[in-house]
Amino acid sequence: MVELKTPGEIEAMNVTGTFVAEVLGDLAQRAEPGVNLLDLEHRARDMVKHRGAESCYWDYAPSFGKGPFRNVICLAVNDAVLHGLPHDYELRDGDLLTMDMAVSIDGWVADSARTVIVGTPRPGDVGRGDVRLVEATERALDEAIAAARLGNRLGDVSAAVGEVASRYGYPVNTEFGGHGLGRTMHEEPHVPNVGRPGRGMPLRAGLTIAIEPWFAAGTDRIVYDPDGWTIRSADGSRTAHSEHTIAITEDGPRILTLTS
Known part of the structure; x- marks a missing residue:
């Protein structure tokens, strides 16, 4: 059942979303060559604890995972893109780092993700390919958010993601x-990254959703690491992921995971 939120509840989600954005921004500044993923995890833990927030990931145990997730942030590198389990790995110049985080404050959740290039992009066409991949997910997110307005349907949002992927030449995992x-x-609802315009549920004021385009450069197939969590592209190609929590309002889509 889809639960619409009141304006006051959307404001409360915005408080949470602002905090999530602040954490991701802080970690992005710290993500330099030589920094260990576990250091970023511990920094995120400290920020969550200091804010009095509650991690939505800690003890998360869905059917596809291997045991409860005992971290507050997902950190994935290069060909890893989703549910990245923080581990003992020092970042290298040119790595693609995806950070995904969801927390609850005063009972209201927000969820966001971003991919950053650590240090300087790799040289030549390879590095430009990384920049282009990150850009594609960000543009897909922007266009999907623009489609998330009254009078449209959920399929318009999903179609916007898929259309950007097609323009850039990236396959889409469903x-x-x-x-x-x-x-x-x-x-509810599920928000696929492919869809048909004009199809699906009508978008109504008070609907709050996380839109999250993620692409691998060369495939739509995925594989799991032995840790049971980290999802990688099946062909080892590079990956990127962008996500915002938004609210549908009478005045248009409102992004709730931005810094103030």
Whole structure:
């Protein structure tokens, strides 16, 4: 069942979203060559604890995972893109680092992700390919958010993601996509990264969803690491992921995961 939020509840989600954006921004500044993923995890833990927030990932145990997730942020590098389990790895110049985080403050959840290039992009066409891949997910997110307005349907949002992927020449995996959220991290509806314009549920004021385009450069197939969590491109190609929590309002889409 889709639960619409009141203006006051959307404001509360915005408080959470602002904090999530602040954490991701802080970690992006710290993500330099030589920094260990576990250092970023511990920094995120400290920020969550200091804010009095509650991680939506800690003890998360979905059917596809291997045991409860005992971290507050997903950190994935290069060909890894989703559910990256923080581990003992020192970042290298040119790595693609994806950070994904969801927390609850006063009972209201926000979820966001971003991919950054550590240090300087790799040289030549290879490095430009990384920049282009990150750009594609960001543009897909922007265009999907623009489509998330009254009078449109959920399929318009999904189609916007798929159309950008097609323009850039990237395949789209359909196993994981966006989702509703509010009191919990995952609510109805599911928000696929491909869709048909004009199809699906009508977008109504008060709907809050996480839109999350993620692409691999060379494939739409995925594989899991032995840790049971980290998802990689099946062909080892580089990956990127962008995500915002938004609210549908009478005045248009409102992004809730931005710094103030």
